[in-house]
Amino acid sequence: xxxxASLGLQIIYGIANLVLISIGLAVIxxxxxxxxxxxxxxxxxxxxxxxxxxxxxxNIWVAMFILAPLIVGIIGLIVExxxxxxxxxxxxxxxxxxxxxxxxxxGLITTIFGAQTExxxxxxxxxxxxxxxxxxxxxLFLIIITILLVILLYLLLRYTKLGLLARGTMQSxxxxxxxxxSTQRIYSTTFGIxxxxxxxxxxxxxxxxxxxxxxxxxxxxxAFITVISGGTAILAGTSSASFLLGGINGxxxxxxxxxxxxxxxxLFAIVLLRLMPxxxxxxxxxxxx
Amino acid sequence: MxxxxxxxxxxxxxxxxxxxxxxxxxxxxxxNSLKMAVILDQSGGLDIYGRPMVDASHLAIEEINAAGGxxxxxxxxxxxxxxxxxxFYTQYATKAATSDRVDVVQAGITSASxxxxxxxxxxxxxxxxxxxxxxxxxxxxxxxxxxxxxGQTVEKLVPYAMRKWGKKVYIIAxxxxxxxxxxxxxxxxxxxxxxDPVETEFFPLDVTNxxxxxKKIQAAKPDxxxxxxxxxxxxxxxxxxxxxxxxxxxxxxxxxFGVGNEHKMISAEEGDGMIVAYSYFQEIESADNKAxxxxxxxxxxxxxxxxxxxxxxxxxxxxxxAEAVKAAGTADRMKVIEALDxxxxxxxxxxxxxxxxxxxHAVQNxxxxxxxxxxxxxxxxxxxxxxxxxxxxxxxxxxPNQSTFYFENGLKAAGIE
Numbered sequence: 294x295x296x297x298a299s300l301g302l303q304i305i306y307g308i309a310n311l312v313l314i315s316i317g318l319a320v321i322x323x324x325x326x327x328x329x330x331x332x333x334x335x336x337x338x339x340x341x342x343x344x345x346x347x348x349x350x351x352n353i354w355v356a357m358f359i360l361a362p363l364i365v366g367i368i369g370l371i372v373e374x375x376x377x378x379x380x381x382x383x384x385x386x387x388x389x390x391x392x393x394x395x396x397x398x399x400g401l402i403t404t405i406f407g408a409q410t411e412x413x414x415x416x417x418x419x420x421x422x423x424x425x426x427x428x429x430x431x432x433l434f435l436i437i438i439t440i441l442l443v444i445l446l447y448l449l450l451r452y453t454k455l456g457l458l459a460r461g462t463m464q465s466x467x468x469x470x471x472x473x474x475s476t477q478r479i480y481s482t483t484f485g486i487x488x489x490x491x492x493x494x495x496x497x498x499x500x501x502x503x504x505x506x507x508x509x510x511x512x513x514x515x516a517f518i519t520v521i522s523g524g525t526a527i528l529a530g531t532s533s534a535s536f537l538l539g540g541i542n543g544x545x546x547x548x549x550x551x552x553x554x555x556x557x558x559x560l561f562a563i564v565l566l567r568l569m570p571x572x573x574x575x576x577x578x579x580x581x582x
Numbered sequence: 583m584x585x586x587x588x589x590x591x592x593x594x595x596x597x598x599x600x601x602x603x604x605x606x607x608x609x610x611x612x613x614n615s616l617k618m619a620v621i622l623d624q625s626g627g628l629d630i631y632g633r634p635m636v637d638a639s640h641l642a643i644e645e646i647n648a649a650g651g652x653x654x655x656x657x658x659x660x661x662x663x664x665x666x667x668x669x670f671y672t673q674y675a676t677k678a679a680t681s682d683r684v685d686v687v688q689a690g691i692t693s694a695s696x697x698x699x700x701x702x703x704x705x706x707x708x709x710x711x712x713x714x715x716x717x718x719x720x721x722x723x724x725x726x727x728x729x730x731x732x733g734q735t736v737e738k739l740v741p742y743a744m745r746k747w748g749k750k751v752y753i754i755a756x757x758x759x760x761x762x763x764x765x766x767x768x769x770x771x772x773x774x775x776x777x778d779p780v781e782t783e784f785f786p787l788d789v790t791n792x793x794x795x796x797k798k799i800q801a802a803k804p805d806x807x808x809x810x811x812x813x814x815x816x817x818x819x820x821x822x823x824x825x826x827x828x829x830x831x832x833x834x835x836x837x838x839f840g841v842g843n844e845h846k847m848i849s850a851e852e853g854d855g856m857i858v859a860y861s862y863f864q865e866i867e868s869a870d871n872k873a874x875x876x877x878x879x880x881x882x883x884x885x886x887x888x889x890x891x892x893x894x895x896x897x898x899x900x901x902x903x904a905e906a907v908k909a910a911g912t913a914d915r916m917k918v919i920e921a922l923d924x925x926x927x928x929x930x931x932x933x934x935x936x937x938x939x940x941x942x943h944a945v946q947n948x949x950x951x952x953x954x955x956x957x958x959x960x961x962x963x964x965x966x967x968x969x970x971x972x973x974x975x976x977x978x979x980x981x982p983n984q985s986t987f988y989f990e991n992g993l994k995a996a997g998i999e
Contacts, residue, residue: 296797296800296801299797299800300794300797303793303794303796303797304794306791306793307791307793307794310791399625400625403625403629407633407885407887408629408630408632408633408887409630409814409842409843409846409847409887410847411846411847411956412846412847412848412849413849413850414849415821415824415825415848415849415851415852416821416824416825418825419827420825420826420827420828425800426797426800426801427800427826427827427828428826429822429825429826429827430825431825432793432822432825500821500825501818501821501822501825502790502815502817502818502821503790503814503815503816503817503818503821503844503847503848504847505627505630505814505817505847506629507626507627507629507814508814508815510627510788511788511789511790511814511815512790514788542791543793543794546794546795547794547797547798550783550784551757551783551784551785551786551789551792551794551795552757552784552785552786554794555786555788555789
């Protein structure tokens with residue numbers, strides 16, 4: 294029984310982890326139809342922000358909750374302003390440009406900090422015990438933060454002026470422009486927010502993962518599969534896809550083994566996209582966010 | 583200007599002559615120098631291993647040249663970056679062998695990269711040194727594998743850890759040939775020492791969420807975990823394991839932790855108490871090693887990476903070749919192989935290092951160390967360990983002309999099921 298409770302918590306964490314690594318990509322892809330292949334590097338930059346600033350004496354909470362989203366958000370705005378805005382509507386070109394960007398970031402960080410960086414941060418919470426099984430307290434914390442993040446994004450999109458303008462631009466950019474909305478500014482804000490979310494996620498994951506210049510590559514695949522499987526609705530899509538993929542991955546990893554866990558995740562995504570080419574929210578929850 | 587045919591031919595031939603000149607010049611120079619190619623990943627996922635090795639190569643060649651070179655000639659070093667891509671390994675190895683015509687290639691990190699260039703360098707008759715610790719089993723006249731193998735390190739690590747922590751061992755390893763073969767060796771040594779390898783799990787190299795496995799480890803209640811995880815993504819295991827409080831109750835020993843300087847990438851409280859075995863640590867207390875560490879840090883400044891077995895062995899591998907060239911009086915491949923098998927022996931930073939003519943591996947010191955405050959404290963020294971695993975299957979003295987990889991398809995050759 295304790296094992297099931299503990300395993301259940303673990304699977305929920307697996308789901309939250311997927312939401313966390315894909316939410317920034319979902320915002321950028323869902324709202325702007327820009328395929329950001331540098332998404333993994335935004336996560337990596339968030340992780341580096343936390344490691345480098347804590348190495349220099351900054352409080353870990355300040356580094357995770359303020360510096361990581363702020364710095365990566367600003368980098369996102371710069372990227373949008375210098376690169377992405379010239380490429381709207383040219384999907385293949387953005388693909389190539391952001392791929393180049395990802396190589397640039399890897400090279401830049403390797404040049405500045407070397408192939409690896411020393412760190413002293415550890416998860417700020419100790420383990421929690423369910424019977425004789427222990428789980429990471431930090432993972433529970435990440436689950437809560439992820440839920441709060443999704444709620445916050447929902448409120449932002451649903452009830453604020455910015456959210457309304459963003460949704461309008463997303464539905465029909467021309468109509469929004471005709472009504473006097475600067476779609477250019479909406480796009481750059483969205484891109485900045487997407488980048489900031491990725492940076493935040495990367496920062497939150499820094500104490501429980503390895504932070505290396507090349508680590509983005511291990512996130513990008515899963516983030517893409519999650520976002521594409523989810524379909525166009527940013528929150529409902531990402532959450533439902535994470536729920537299905539993360540759940541399957543966690544259960545199969547436990548029962549059979551981690552290799553089959555990865556295989557099951559990919560296999561399920563393939564079948565899902567064959568049956569629902571426009572993702573989950575292309576068929577269900579169509580009018581959701 | 584009007585260009586007619588005659589004028590065009592004239593200028594074209596002049597251009598061709600100018601273009602060709604450097605080629606002639608470099609060929610005449612070639613006779614006055616020896617050539618070495620180093621092919622190691624300096625970008626992509628394997629750069630955490632490759633970059634310190636490249637630094638060590640530069641240091642070795644600079645020292646050799648500063649001391650007057652070899653046979654009165656300077657050694658010319660060409661470094662290629664295969665970018666963690668196998669295809670570039672074959673490309674650069676071909677270039678080094680055919681167009682640069684190097685005397686020796688010192689290259690390769692993963693076994694896959696070694697296996698991609700080993701047959702090729704055989705075909706082009708170019709001497710090849712592989713200086714990375716690996717799973718053992720290469721039996722090749724042309725290829726010297728100087729890194730430590732499980733018969734040297736795991737054979738010492740497993741009984742020590744089992745005596746300290748208990749006999750029930752949970753094995754986790756990377757899901758490719760290194761991990762699979764090493765896991766088989768670990769299982770063998772656990773059984774040989776009267777223990778029980780309760781479970782063995784393999785992880786693809788991009789797994790970052792180890793939660794389900796940590797639950798399985800808790801359910802299996804082993805006395806210790808033996809890890810052969812590889813690469814940056816797998817560093818997450820040690821962090822999540824510590825976050826669940828497991829590192830205090832079920833300690834970890836590893837065959838790989840530290841060679842990518844992972845102990846600097848996790849905090850002291852996450853890593854403390856872990857036990858590893860390699861044939862080199864920066865902390866070795868010998869005069870040779872202290873001088874080596876100082877030279878390395880002086881050369882590469884405050885940014886100098888921590889020195890691990892890979893970097894030190896790359897440095898020593900180059901010196902083994904240099905020593906053999908001196909002994910042979912030529913860089914000719916067969917003469918150098920004869921000299922190496924004499925055998926060549928050097929005193930490097932890791933201690934005494936001698937070529938084993940039977941396997942073309944190295945007899946070397948092995949150190950057990952415990953991680954404390956992001957530093958390795960050496961707790962045991964085993965001098966002059968033979969590559970016992972490869973010796974079971976390989977005899978290049980009795981049967982010199984071979985190029986085989988014995989453990990490629992499992993370990994039946996060594997009697998392990």
